[in-house]
Amino acid sequence: MSPADEEGPSGVHCRLDELLAERGMTLTRLSEIVGVSVVNLSVLKNDRARAIRYSTLSAICRALDCEIGDLLVRAD
Numbered sequence: 001m002s003p004a005d006e007e008g009p010s011g012v013h014c015r016l017d018e019l020l021a022e023r024g025m026t027l028t029r030l031s032e033i034v035g036v037s038v039v040n041l042s043v044l045k046n047d048r049a050r051a052i053r054y055s056t057l058s059a060i061c062r063a064l065d066c067e068i069g070d071l072l073v074r075a076d
Helices: 016-023 027-034 038-045 054-064
Strands: 012-014 072-074
Touching (some): 016 038, 016 054, 027 054
Antiparallel strands (some): 012 072
């Protein structure tokens, strides 16, 4: 079994909570802007996502006016 198939932490932390707080934006509002369900954004926000589409990543970064590296960081 490869590391990508294992359950547990992915080694990537999503800073969505912090970025939303800094911008005074709610998860619901971000959902409306990017066209992704609140449930799916919540999975991402809580570091439970197993994958993310580049188009979704790009839309989130555009909505939050940030770079991908601001949103996703390595969790050591």
